[in-house]
Amino acid sequence: MRDEASAWKGLLEMRRGGRALALPADAPAAVAALVALYLPYAQVPRGRSFAVAHLGQSLDGRIATTAGASRWVTGEADLLHTHRMRALADAIVVGAGTVRHDDPQLTVRRCAGNHPLRVVIDSERGLSSEHGVFRDGAAPTLVIAAADRLRPGDRLGDAEIIGLPRQSDGIAPAMIREALAARGCHFLFIEGGGITISRFLSAGALDRLQLTVAPIILGSGRPSLTLPEIAAPAQGMRPRLRQMPLGDDTLYECIFRD
């Protein structure tokens, strides 16, 4: 295993329950870095509930312009990274805003791996079936809506819709995790946007959070994380961190639970 492609295949195999990856002591630095980054994810046992979120943001904490343009805040290496994370996951989760603005395909195209289930949280049923995820047939898609917005036999294009109870601040992330686990999706990759990930984070429903910071200042735009107000910096979260370069960007990985 001396090249990145075969190391990646080994990591995918491990994630699927195959044999543990053996990294040779003289592996090239790029291979060792790839294994170091993804090994904790390849090691997540099948069936264990695990949620990791990712945002690509500017130095000043923006994930898109005010109008919603986000292509691309971070560089090629972070794009490849998101495709690798998709390939490791059972399901990719995004909020309605991301589908509305980006019309993302949410498939694995830049690396080897299978497409996971695509999950869109559209609690108010504000999205139309025109978006690619609901029509392209590239991978199964599930919509999570508030139960009171569900009509019998409802679908959104090709996507199935399930209803979950609404609470005062939307659908509880823990309930979303449970509903997906009941469908065999235990490892969730929550890919945005800022509102969706902030809800998971403030509910304590993330095991890890990846923030890729690009060396750019947007000065305005949609925020990355927005959490309830605190009274002093000492009350901020100080998670355990891993930090690594991704091309010209830097990935900060916050570890909330092992």
Ligand SMILES: NC(=O)c1ccc[n+]([C@@H]2O[C@H](COP(=O)([O-])OP(=O)(O)OC[C@H]3O[C@@H](n4cnc5c(N)ncnc54)[C@H](OP(=O)(O)O)[C@@H]3O)[C@@H](O)[C@H]2O)c1
């Ligand atoms: N740079 C990046 O990494 C990145 C990644 C993804 C997206 N983006 C950009 O970010 C922008 C979209 O992000 P955003 O923060 O504005 O929106 P978002 O997180 O994509 O979507 C938020 C919406 O999703 C629904 N939602 C999510 N979680 C929910 C919950 N627990 N309960 C109920 N509803 C829930 C709500 O919609 P309803 O109330 O209407 O149902 C909520 O308003 C776009 O411009 C996109 O281009 C950037």
